[in-house]
Amino acid sequence: MSDQSIIAALTRLHLAQPGETVTLTPLTGGVSSDIQLVETSARRFCVKRALPQLKVAAVWEAPVERNAAEAEWLRLVYGWLPNLVPALLGEDREAGLFAMDYLAPEDHPVWKQHLLAGQVDTAFAALVGTALGVIHRRSSTEPGLPARFANDVLFDALRLDPYLRATARVHADLAPALIDLAETTARTKLVLMHGDVSPKNILIAAHGPVLLDAECACFGDPAFDLAFLLNHMLLKATLKRDNPAPYLAAFDAIAAAYLAEVDWEDRAGLERRSARLLAGLLLARIDGKSPVEYLVEDTDKTWVRQSARHFLLNPPDRLDPIRMHWMTRND
Known part of the structure; x- marks a missing residue:
């Protein structure tokens, strides 16, 4: 144009x-x-x-x-x-x-850059978790949103296919699990999703987080948004393998703050879906159409790939087993 x-x-x-x-x-x-x-x-x-x-x-x-x-x-x-x-x-x-x-970068730094630089603020992470939970909670009872955000075709093209289905084409033995994740996510219609809750789309303002880039917005499964965000904490903990604890603390802060807002469905069910999606999204950031750009070491990629495969073959019911697994790395 x-x-x-x-x-x-x-x-x-x-x-x-x-x-x-x-x-x-x-x-x-x-x-x-x-x-x-x-x-x-x-x-x-x-x-x-x-x-x-x-x-x-x-x-x-x-x-x-x-x-x-x-x-x-x-x-x-x-x-x-x-x-x-x-x-x-x-x-x-x-x-x-x-x-x-326009939000000037000198007053609104990108959260991703802080995280990659080792600047991990767990209080800010909790604010992000709360904000996401509040959007989901408010949208769950807002009349007309399912029709207003019936953007399934967009979400499929931007998320389900390039992440989960594309990864299934690489790992034939995991294809049934990955396709099931995609289908379960596609048919779960509970809240207004953002679809790309990533630190690159979150600015740090004086008053707290600012969310950007909701191109994937649709009425769908809240577990996807939570898993998508938590995935980034684990990937950065992988990169910072000498000191993963701050990123895992941020993981905990996000999950706890978000789950505290959940009242539209059973928390255990949402956490189960999120934990299983998290395994699929971890593998997708290695072998899908959008591989994470900052994991360049083969040892890091292998760790994520093997860890994700384990949890896809042994689906967890909670987020804790995946988070605790990241503390066991020793290479």
């Missing part, structure tokens, strides 16, 4: 004035969208447009309608918890883009 087309869309949204000088600067970091910093004479904000082909090595196509799904998620969650997400400033569905507040 040309700069002039973007500026024309912003003019239609009354975010730029006709004939006004508008500067567009590409922002880096994502693989699924083009994001531009927009500067006008009056303000700075971001504009985001989904890409049909993700910027990864594998062929990974996804419907661009996910841009509208993310805008709808931002609109809804901002109404509940305005400090938790950027404000949505406007949306042009015909152009396939939306505009939102």
Whole structure:
């Protein structure tokens, strides 16, 4: 999409004035969208447009309608918890883009960068767990959300297929377990999911976390969001194998804070689904379409692969066995 087309869309949204000088600067970091910093004479904000082909090595196509799904998620969650997400400033569905507040990186560092640098704040991790739990809890009773976020095709293309089914094609002996995880997740419809609760999509603000990039938003299984987030703590504990304890403490803080919010279903059942999904997602970040980029040592990849295989073949009922297993590594 040309700069002039973007500026024309912003003019239609009354975010730029006709004939006004508008500067567009590409922002880096994502693989699924083009994001531009927009500067006008009056303000700075971001504009985001989904890409049909993700910027990864594998062929990974996804419907661009996910841009509208993310805008709808931002609109809804901002109404509940305005400090938790950027404000949505406007949306042009015909152009396939939306505009939102720009949160300057000097005031809103990315949580992933802190974690990779060894800066692990368990209190912040707990706030993330609480925030996710509150979104799920509030959405579980909100009228009309199942129809409003019936984005199963998007979620399948962005998550179930590239993570679980793609991994099943690599590990034939585990295919029944991985396909069952995908099918169970697909048919479980309980809350509004974010779908990509990753530290790269969470900013650290003075008041707490800010969640971004809800392109996978759909009404579905809360266990997926919890497992997806906890997976990142274990992967970083793998990277920091000389001192995994802070990441495992963050794992515990997230799980405890999140589960404390669960009242829409039996906690034990949710934890069981999450623990089993966690095993599948661990393996997916090694052998699926979106391998984790910071695990470059073969010993690290082998550890995750073997650990995930063990728990896929011996499905846990709780998160603790997986978390405790990460404390046993000695290589």
